Amino acid sequence: GENVEQHPSTLSVQEGDSAVIKCTYSDSASNYFPWYKQELGKGPQLIIDIRSNVGEKKDQRIAVTLNKTAKHFSLHITETQPEDSAVYFCAASYNNNDMRFGAGTRLTVKP
């Protein structure tokens, strides 16, 4: 089955700097890669996703890149703000049959 590894486990940046979180996956058949943001005591919220036929996707300050050959994908947050502080999860799945989540990255944005 699919295995997803996420790095780093914690990340601290200064407000205004960029943050990058990386994930690798094992199953080359995986074709859908969502990213979720989870605030304390709440459920994860989808922030961006990418499918295997696309190499990059952007939504304002958030972007995701996918390298299918290397089997890794990354989340990029630019101009970070204190409200970006949360735990971020990556996931990988093959047509939803086997959605696997990374262990999460706790991002802290210092004002």
Added chain:
Amino acid sequence: DGGITQSPKYLFRKEGQNVTLSCEQNLNHDAMYWYRQDPGQGLRLIYYSQIVNDFQKGDIAEGYSVSREKKESFPLTVTSAQKNPTAFYLCASSQGWGRETQYFGPGTRLLVL
């Protein structure tokens, strides 16, 4: 106001007791899921249901049971056989099987007295 609701927000279980966590969605989604989240770990799949009256075990189904009698409801029972039930439980749904985006509820935190 569409979405996924879970109740209660906090739940306390006594030794040997079964407890049931509620999950309701009004998104008209066919598929529903239950995940367990432990501190510092990712989400682990307990059970999932592709359609009404059907459900399948996930990676950590032992000590749990579910039912899917209605499209909008997917309750999870934590039985006394689950020896380490303390965790944050998350319910999710997706439009259909193969439509991948899963949307999560706010979660239920289960604590053992």
